[in-house]
Amino acid sequence: MSKTQQPDAISHDEGAHVMPSAVLLKVWGALLALTIITVAVTWVELGPLSLWVALGIATVKAILVALFFMHLLYDRPFNAIVLVVAIFFVMLFLGLALLDTLHYRQDLIPGYAPAMEQSKEP
Numbered sequence: 177m178s179k180t181q182q183p184d185a186i187s188h189d190e191g192a193h194v195m196p197s198a199v200l201l202k203v204w205g206a207l208l209a210l211t212i213i214t215v216a217v218t219w220v221e222l223g224p225l226s227l228w229v230a231l232g233i234a235t236v237k238a239i240l241v242a243l244f245f246m247h248l249l250y251d252r253p254f255n256a257i258v259l260v261v262a263i264f265f266v267m268l269f270l271g272l273a274l275l276d277t278l279h280y281r282q283d284l285i286p287g288y289a290p291a292m293e294q295s296k297e298p
Contacts, residue, residue, distance in 0.1 A: 193250050203244045210237050227274055235267045 214233050222229060239260055243249040248256050 193247050195244070195247070199244065203240055207237055207240060210240075224275065228271055231267045231271050235263055238263050 210233050214230060217226065217229050217233070220226075242259050242263075243256060248259060
Protein backbone atom coordinates (compact mmCIF):
# COMPACT_ATOMS: atom_id res chain seq x y z
CA MET A 177 0.00 0.00 0.00
CA SER A 178 1.40 3.38 -0.92
CA LYS A 179 1.27 6.26 1.48
CA THR A 180 -0.35 9.39 0.03
CA GLN A 181 0.31 12.87 1.28
CA GLN A 182 -1.50 16.11 0.87
CA PRO A 183 0.12 18.44 -1.67
CA ASP A 184 1.09 21.04 0.95
CA ALA A 185 2.35 18.51 3.50
CA ILE A 186 6.06 18.49 4.19
CA SER A 187 7.73 15.16 4.61
CA HIS A 188 9.74 14.96 7.82
CA ASP A 189 11.40 11.72 6.73
CA GLU A 190 14.11 13.67 4.94
CA GLY A 191 15.84 14.66 8.18
CA ALA A 192 16.29 17.90 10.04
CA HIS A 193 16.01 21.21 8.26
CA VAL A 194 19.35 22.99 8.21
CA MET A 195 19.21 26.75 8.59
CA PRO A 196 21.96 28.85 7.03
CA SER A 197 24.09 30.43 9.71
CA ALA A 198 23.68 33.84 8.07
CA VAL A 199 19.91 33.70 8.65
CA LEU A 200 20.37 32.67 12.27
CA LEU A 201 22.87 35.47 12.85
CA LYS A 202 20.50 38.04 11.30
CA VAL A 203 17.65 36.85 13.52
CA TRP A 204 19.94 36.92 16.55
CA GLY A 205 20.96 40.48 15.61
CA ALA A 206 17.30 41.47 15.30
CA LEU A 207 16.55 39.97 18.72
CA LEU A 208 19.51 41.81 20.22
CA ALA A 209 18.39 45.09 18.60
CA LEU A 210 14.85 44.60 19.89
CA THR A 211 16.21 43.98 23.39
CA ILE A 212 18.18 47.24 23.21
CA ILE A 213 15.06 49.04 21.97
CA THR A 214 13.08 47.56 24.88
CA VAL A 215 15.60 48.98 27.35
CA ALA A 216 15.70 52.33 25.54
CA VAL A 217 11.90 52.63 25.63
CA THR A 218 12.00 52.51 29.43
CA TRP A 219 13.91 55.81 29.42
CA VAL A 220 11.19 57.55 27.40
CA GLU A 221 8.01 58.59 29.19
CA LEU A 222 5.18 57.24 27.04
CA GLY A 223 2.53 57.01 29.77
CA PRO A 224 0.04 54.19 29.28
CA LEU A 225 1.42 53.60 25.79
CA SER A 226 4.66 52.17 27.23
CA LEU A 227 2.82 48.96 28.15
CA TRP A 228 1.66 48.44 24.57
CA VAL A 229 5.12 49.21 23.16
CA ALA A 230 6.76 46.69 25.51
CA LEU A 231 4.15 44.03 24.71
CA GLY A 232 4.52 44.70 20.99
CA ILE A 233 8.29 44.30 21.10
CA ALA A 234 7.97 41.12 23.17
CA THR A 235 5.45 39.76 20.67
CA VAL A 236 7.76 40.40 17.73
CA LYS A 237 10.63 38.72 19.59
CA ALA A 238 8.50 35.67 20.42
CA ILE A 239 7.39 35.34 16.81
CA LEU A 240 10.99 35.58 15.56
CA VAL A 241 12.13 32.87 17.96
CA ALA A 242 9.26 30.56 17.03
CA LEU A 243 9.54 31.06 13.28
CA PHE A 244 13.30 30.78 12.91
CA PHE A 245 14.81 28.98 15.90
CA MET A 246 11.92 26.52 16.23
CA HIS A 247 11.79 26.14 12.41
CA LEU A 248 8.09 26.95 12.28
CA LEU A 249 8.71 28.99 9.15
CA TYR A 250 9.51 25.80 7.23
CA ASP A 251 6.57 23.83 8.62
CA ARG A 252 3.04 23.99 7.26
CA PRO A 253 1.97 27.65 6.83
CA PHE A 254 -1.18 27.05 8.85
CA ASN A 255 0.92 26.32 11.96
CA ALA A 256 2.76 29.64 11.64
CA ILE A 257 -0.51 31.52 11.17
CA VAL A 258 -2.00 29.86 14.26
CA LEU A 259 1.09 30.79 16.30
CA VAL A 260 1.12 34.42 15.19
CA VAL A 261 -2.62 34.85 15.84
CA ALA A 262 -2.36 33.13 19.24
CA ILE A 263 0.56 35.32 20.36
CA PHE A 264 -1.29 38.42 19.15
CA PHE A 265 -4.37 37.55 21.20
CA VAL A 266 -2.29 36.75 24.29
CA MET A 267 -0.68 40.19 23.94
CA LEU A 268 -4.09 41.78 23.50
CA PHE A 269 -5.65 40.04 26.51
CA LEU A 270 -2.67 40.75 28.77
CA GLY A 271 -2.61 44.37 27.67
CA LEU A 272 -6.29 44.86 28.38
CA ALA A 273 -5.98 43.16 31.77
CA LEU A 274 -2.97 45.27 32.73
CA LEU A 275 -4.70 48.48 31.66
CA ASP A 276 -7.31 47.79 34.29
CA THR A 277 -4.67 48.06 37.03
CA LEU A 278 -4.31 51.80 36.34
CA HIS A 279 -7.60 52.42 38.15
CA TYR A 280 -6.64 50.76 41.41
CA ARG A 281 -2.86 51.00 41.41
CA GLN A 282 -2.78 52.89 44.75
CA ASP A 283 -4.80 50.16 46.43
CA LEU A 284 -2.74 47.36 44.89
CA ILE A 285 -0.71 46.85 48.09
CA PRO A 286 -2.77 47.58 51.21
CA GLY A 287 -0.92 49.75 53.72
CA TYR A 288 1.75 50.81 51.23
CA ALA A 289 3.24 54.11 52.43
CA PRO A 290 2.93 56.33 49.31
CA ALA A 291 -0.74 55.41 48.90
CA MET A 292 -1.39 56.21 52.55
CA GLU A 293 0.39 59.58 52.28
CA GLN A 294 -1.72 60.61 49.29
CA SER A 295 -4.94 59.75 51.11
CA LYS A 296 -3.94 61.94 54.11
CA GLU A 297 -3.43 65.07 52.00
CA PRO A 298 -6.45 67.47 52.01
